[in-house]
Amino acid sequence: MSSSEQHAHKHDHDHDHDHSSCGLGDHKEQAVPFAASAAAAVYRIQGMDCSSCAKSLEKHMRTLAAVKEVNVNFSTGKMHIVEEGLGKEAVMQEVSKAGYTASPLAKRMGAKEASADRTGTQLTILSGILLLLGIIGSFTSVPEAVTISLWALAIVTGGYKPARSAFYAIKSGSLDMNVLMSAAAIGAAAIGEWLEGATVVWLFSVGNMLQARSIEKTRDSIRNLMDLAPSEAWVKTGDSLTRKQVEEIQVGEIIVVKPGEKIPLDGEVLVGTSSVNQAPITGESIPVDKTAGDVIFAGTVNESGALEVKVTHLVEDTAISRIIHLVEEAQEKKAPTQAFVDKFAEIYTPIVLVLAMLVIVFPPLFSFGTWGEWFYKGLELLVVACPCALVISTPVAIVSAIGNAARHGVLIKGGAFLEKAGAIQAIAFDKTGTLTEGKPEVKEVLTTAGESEEQMLRIARTVEEQAKHPIAQAIVTYAQKRGFAPLAGNDYRAIVGKGAEAVIAGETYYVGKPALFAELGVSTADWEDSIQKLQEEGHSLIVVGTAKRIIGLIAVADTIREITVRAIQRLKADGIREIVMLTGDNAGTARKVADQTGVSRFQAELLPEQKVEAVKSMQQKGQVVAMVGDGMNDAPALATADLGIAMGGAGTDTAMETADIVLMADNLEKLPHTVKLSRKALRIIKQNIWFSIIIKLAALILIFPGWLTLWLAVVSDTGAALIVILNSMRLLRFKDS
Numbered sequence: 001m002s003s004s005e006q007h008a009h010k011h012d013h014d015h016d017h018d019h020s021s022c023g024l025g026d027h028k029e030q031a032v033p034f035a036a037s038a039a040a041a042v043y044r045i046q047g048m049d050c051s052s053c054a055k056s057l058e059k060h061m062r063t064l065a066a067v068k069e070v071n072v073n074f075s076t077g078k079m080h081i082v083e084e085g086l087g088k089e090a091v092m093q094e095v096s097k098a099g100y101t102a103s104p105l106a107k108r109m110g111a112k113e114a115s116a117d118r119t120g121t122q123l124t125i126l127s128g129i130l131l132l133l134g135i136i137g138s139f140t141s142v143p144e145a146v147t148i149s150l151w152a153l154a155i156v157t158g159g160y161k162p163a164r165s166a167f168y169a170i171k172s173g174s175l176d177m178n179v180l181m182s183a184a185a186i187g188a189a190a191i192g193e194w195l196e197g198a199t200v201v202w203l204f205s206v207g208n209m210l211q212a213r214s215i216e217k218t219r220d221s222i223r224n225l226m227d228l229a230p231s232e233a234w235v236k237t238g239d240s241l242t243r244k245q246v247e248e249i250q251v252g253e254i255i256v257v258k259p260g261e262k263i264p265l266d267g268e269v270l271v272g273t274s275s276v277n278q279a280p281i282t283g284e285s286i287p288v289d290k291t292a293g294d295v296i297f298a299g300t301v302n303e304s305g306a307l308e309v310k311v312t313h314l315v316e317d318t319a320i321s322r323i324i325h326l327v328e329e330a331q332e333k334k335a336p337t338q339a340f341v342d343k344f345a346e347i348y349t350p351i352v353l354v355l356a357m358l359v360i361v362f363p364p365l366f367s368f369g370t371w372g373e374w375f376y377k378g379l380e381l382l383v384v385a386c387p388c389a390l391v392i393s394t395p396v397a398i399v400s401a402i403g404n405a406a407r408h409g410v411l412i413k414g415g416a417f418l419e420k421a422g423a424i425q426a427i428a429f430d431k432t433g434t435l436t437e438g439k440p441e442v443k444e445v446l447t448t449a450g451e452s453e454e455q456m457l458r459i460a461r462t463v464e465e466q467a468k469h470p471i472a473q474a475i476v477t478y479a480q481k482r483g484f485a486p487l488a489g490n491d492y493r494a495i496v497g498k499g500a501e502a503v504i505a506g507e508t509y510y511v512g513k514p515a516l517f518a519e520l521g522v523s524t525a526d527w528e529d530s531i532q533k534l535q536e537e538g539h540s541l542i543v544v545g546t547a548k549r550i551i552g553l554i555a556v557a558d559t560i561r562e563i564t565v566r567a568i569q570r571l572k573a574d575g576i577r578e579i580v581m582l583t584g585d586n587a588g589t590a591r592k593v594a595d596q597t598g599v600s601r602f603q604a605e606l607l608p609e610q611k612v613e614a615v616k617s618m619q620q621k622g623q624v625v626a627m628v629g630d631g632m633n634d635a636p637a638l639a640t641a642d643l644g645i646a647m648g649g650a651g652t653d654t655a656m657e658t659a660d661i662v663l664m665a666d667n668l669e670k671l672p673h674t675v676k677l678s679r680k681a682l683r684i685i686k687q688n689i690w691f692s693i694i695i696k697l698a699a700l701i702l703i704f705p706g707w708l709t710l711w712l713a714v715v716s717d718t719g720a721a722l723i724v725i726l727n728s729m730r731l732l733r734f735k736d737s
Contacts, residue, residue, distance in 0.1 A: 040069070040080040041088070042105040045095065047120065047161075047212055048074055051342065051391050052176035053100070056165065059172035060098045073332045075395040077219045078105070099165030099178070120161050124205040127158025131198045138195070152189070154198035158205045159185050175349065177386040181714070187379045188710055191372050199711040200383070207718025211392075214725045218399045218732060229299040229320060233257075233264035236308065246315045253311050257302045266318045267309035269294045274305035281319055282650050282665035283409020297650065319650060323664075326413070327406045331399045335415025337685055338394035345387045352700075356381035376710070377703055383713040384699045389720035393688030396724070400731035401681040410674050411649060411662040420643045421661060422678035423624045427576055428615055428637070430629040431583035431590065434647060434668070435597050436558040438470050438630065442478035443539060446530060447552035454484050456552040460544045462489040463502045463511040471540060471556050472500075475511075478554075497584055497607040499542075511544050513586075515605070520547050527553060535588030557589075560596045567668035568598050574675055578623065582611045582637065611637040628671070645671070673736040680734055688724045695720040 048054055054074035061070045061081065069082040079102065081091060088104055095102035134150035159182060166178040181204045188197030234241045236254040246264050249255065254270065257263050263276070275287040280299045287303055290296055296309060298318040315321070334342070360378035364371045398415040405412050412418050432438050447453050461479035464472035465486055479486075489502040498519075499512015510516060514524055514531055522545060524531065530553060534541055539555040568579055581602040583590050590604035603614050615637050618625045627634065627641035630648055638644035638659070646659035648666035663670055699716045702708035708716075 040071075040082050041091070043079045043081065043091065043095070043102040044105055045072065045077050045079050045100050045102055046216065047100040048072075048077060048215075051395065052174070052386070052388075053165070053178075056169040056172060056174040056176045056178070057095065057098050057100060059174050060168045061094060063172055064094060075219075075331045075399050076328045077216065078328070078332075097164070098168040099161050120205070121209055123157050123160055124202070124209055127154045127198070127202045127205060130154035130157060131202050134195065134198065148194050151194040151198040155185055155189060155194075155201050158198070158201040162201075162204065162208075175353070177388055177717075180353075180382045180386050184379045184382050184710060184714075187375065187382075191375055193376070193710070196710045200714050203711060203714045204718060207714070207722060210722055211718070211725055214722070214729060215396060218396055218403060218725075218729060229318070230262050230264045249311055249315070251311055251314060255309050255311060257307045257309060259302060259304055259306060261302055263296050263298055263300050263302055263309070265298050265309075265311050265315060266313040267296055267311045269296060269307055270310050271308035272305050274307050275303045277301040277303055278650070278665075279409070280407075281323070281409065283407075283670050284665045284667075285669075323406060323411060326411055327402055330412060330414045330417075331395075331402055333414035333416065335394060335398055335419050337419060337689075338398065338415060341390055341394055341689065345391045348387055348390075349385050352381060352385035356385060377706075380703045380708055380710055380713045381700075383710065383717055384696060384703070386717065387692065387696060388717055389695065389724045390689065390692035392721055393692050393724050393728075394685050397681055397685045397688060397728040397731060400728050401677055401734075404731055404734055405674060405677055408670055408673055409650075409664040410670050411659075411664065412674070412678075413660050413662075417643060417660040418678050418681055420624065420678075421626070421674060422680075422682035424626045424643060424675065425576065426578035426580065426618050426623040427571065427626045427628060428580045428582050428611075428618065428641065429599065430627075430634050430637075431581055431585060431593055432470055432558060433630040433666075434628055435564045435581060435593060435599075436560055438558065438666075440470055440474045440540065440556045440558040442474055442554055443557045444534065444555040445478075445552065446555075448526075448550060451551050453552070454482075456544050457482065457484045457554075458487050459504060459509050459551065460511050460542070460554060462486040462504055463492070463500050463509055463544075466492050467494070467500060470558075471542065474556050475542065475554060507546060509544070509546055511542060514541060514543050517543050517545060517550065522547065522550060524550065526550075532588075535586045538589045538592030540585050540589050558593075560593060561667055563667045563669045564597050567671050570672035571675065572598070574672060576675070578618065580614070580618065582606055582614050584608075584611075608636050612640045615640045628668070676736050677731070677734055681731055684727055684731060688727055691727075692720055692724060 045057065048057070051074040054072040057079070058070055058072040061067050061072075061079075064083075064086070066086045067081060067083045070079065072079045079095070083091065086094075092102045130150050131154040134147045134154065137147040137150060162178040163182045165176070166182040169176050169179050181200070185197045185201045188194070188200060229246070231246055232243055233246055233249060234256040235244045235249060236256050241256060249265060255265065255267065259274070269290050269292050271292060273289070273291045276290045276296055277287045278284055278297065278300045281297045290307070295312075296307070297320065299320040313319075356378045359381055360375050363369055363374045394415070398418055401418055402412050402415075412421065429435050432440070445453055445457065447456050457475075457479045460475050461484060464475045467473070487504050489504045491503040492500065493502070494500050495512060495516060498516040499510060501508055501510045503509075510520065517524055524543070527550065531541055534555045539557050542554040542556060543550055544554065545551045571579060579600045581590065581594055581597070581599045583593075583602065583604055584606050585604060587604040590602045594602040606614065611634070615625055615627055619642070624643075625641045626643040626645055627638045628645045628647065629638050630646065638646070643661065644659050645661045645663065647663045647668070649659070649662035650664040650666075661674065663674075695716055699708060699713055
């Protein structure tokens, strides 16, 4: 068994020391995107309004010999590029050629970047004015040549950027909306439909402008979190304070945070006591008390006392920076629905293009109408050929939902996990540290007649001192408070899921569950009444002894979180069919916790591998199962479940990097919100897909009776895309009532 498996359950009294690795979520898609390459420069790309734009830009950049690798992601609006000899200016120039604007990503996430290029907006406004003047002129005695000239200028000004993008798309072998729309505008002009052509170009430009701004708003929803962290901090050197940029502050320096100020960097409190609002990181609504030795995070608010803080992370490594990085990485991963839609679009577009060519050529050949009439119908088909609304239906919804979750202290690690969260029917919970506080206390100590309580606790402390597990720590703390020092021990060994052993003064001592001593053949008959009574009262029992005799018994109990009870009630109200508690603890303790929390049922005295079997048995009933644990442990069960949810990610790098979903706070407060948000996202994605398909079908049907005009075709395409985007953006404002 691997170290991560041995370490699977902190409450199973498993004393493996190795916390350095965890198999959490290893079964899931954990591929590190190319975006993470250390050698890649990252640029923010503005002006992309469809995923085909990203593909076209990517293909264009790949035509350059100096570009070794490039990845353009529409969802996050970022380009990752590995190049040799081009330089930033040349990269930005090449992106500009393709019709988009690039700006290097700032080192400090959230720092001001290059402002957006507003040339496209200005050209759209000018195109609209020229179109309007032409229309006014057509109702007056102005010569026709003047009105046609105004419409031609409207086509040139409004269509300049799309035409430039279309040129580079064709050059790189892509067929995007810019190509199709440019062909439609040129075709309209060629058959003398100047007003139609100008209207098409202007509507397309307006649609693009609105789409781009809306999508940028969804992308900024996460990046704006960084505005919470100040750009400067008070650094203490000796007795003096100096104001410094956060980028210049090194790990180990001392910063001073005054009452009411935002905390600029992650650190550890050295001096002072205060209440800190951690909502930007954990989503917790109630401020948390902080004192010397406690960890604080950048972007949180110091509400009362002044604090002296030792910096523990550079500005680019703070928890909030890592959150943004992980969220943007998650937004770049395609959900199954998105992958399917993209595949469908790849097939749909060429089919409609071929159909457009056939419509232009064959009907007039067989005398079913004039060339001009069928050429116009072919142009309409060209416009309808690009399924922009369909392709955009899923990624914008996913970006919005993941962004909303992050602002509420929940990290969803990709679209696939968002979809899975919306489909869960059953949830299995770890007990200690998940449903309970995870801070057990020694409630009672019993010793065998003639044995010293002090000696027994010194032995227990010696065996438990190397373990990180909460029950072990509770015993060590109890012994420390009474001034009972550890003994000289060696040959420490963890016994998976049962306890631990060590050699003290030449004799092997065991500390663990009653079951461990039953296996050793040590009779617990004299203790049965005490064991039964304490377990029925909800205590976890730890026996101390050798392979021949029992020295004593330690009763430990944990407390239920109030938030846990409320969260489980809300999950039940939201229709989660089955809520199960899986624990390695005794049945008495498990029953008491189950009664207090309201879980549907529980399974007690489980070893790590038995928890895996419990999850599998739930899956065999046809249920989509989520497993909730503390992030550092429960690896096998979390990995087996359809969705692994870790708690307490704010203070745990491992949880942030390995779980499918991370609740940043060390409680279940935001789990119901996550389930509701995911379900809402699934509903919106389905709405978007069906709406997009119906609009396209309607447009296709209306072409052949001649009821669809070219400008209506444009409205049906760009308008549908805009409606889909706005519908998806509702997820940004979603609140769990």
